[in-house]
Amino acid sequence: MRNVVIYWVTALLLLPISGCVVIDAVKEGIVTPPTAEVLGVSVVDASDRGTALEAAVRLTNVNNVELPLESVRVRMVGPNGQRFVSDAPATVSMPPNGSQVLRVRGVLPGRGGDLEGEEVAVSVSVRWIPPGEVRAILTESRVPLPVVVARKNMTKADDEDGER
Numbered sequence: 001m002r003n004v005v006i007y008w009v010t011a012l013l014l015l016p017i018s019g020c021v022v023i024d025a026v027k028e029g030i031v032t033p034p035t036a037e038v039l040g041v042s043v044v045d046a047s048d049r050g051t052a053l054e055a056a057v058r059l060t061n062v063n064n065v066e067l068p069l070e071s072v073r074v075r076m077v078g079p080n081g082q083r084f085v086s087d088a089p090a091t092v093s094m095p096p097n098g099s100q101v102l103r104v105r106g107v108l109p110g111r112g113g114d115l116e117g118e119e120v121a122v123s124v125s126v127r128w129i130p131p132g133e134v135r136a137i138l139t140e141s142r143v144p145l146p147v148v149v150a151r152k153n154m155t156k157a158d159d160e161d162g163e164r
Helices: 002-027 132-141
Strands: 035-047 050-061 067-077 083-089 098-109 119-128 147-155
Touching: 035 119, 035 147, 050 067, 050 119, 067 098, 083 098, 098 119
Parallel strands: none
Antiparallel strands: 035 050, 050 098, 067 083, 067 119, 119 147
16 A cells, blocks of 8 residues: 555655656757758638638658658738638658648638739647657647647738748
8 A cells, every 4th residue: 555655645746847847858959859941821712702822841851750740720811811720630740850841722702803912811839749758758748749830921022932
């Protein structure tokens, strides 16, 4: 009985510390957080019901291990306040020591148009899964998965320089 009490007291004392250790481990470079950058936004289709847009987002992983993605959240805000928000399970992962371009689509409701010269705000939040033991500690400690965010306000003219 005494051993059980000692075990639970030790576990309760270490629980908050383990979460801090994970956060510090990520910050100190044991697992370097990936980066995200919005490259461009293009109009895919426009009709009287809305404007379909595609945003190109570059995800970069400098770690020697693959980083799976848990979810991708896309938010687009058009020039007249139209909004598109989508939470989607990710279907990709970030390759080790590499980058890839993720293309995400959304529709801004309302009268469609080519948005020539109009500004569109794009925000992409990517929730990524650290490898191995770090992930296990996060789960056990109920620490939320880390997130990388990319934001950019763009006009159609800005997209001319972006990747397609």
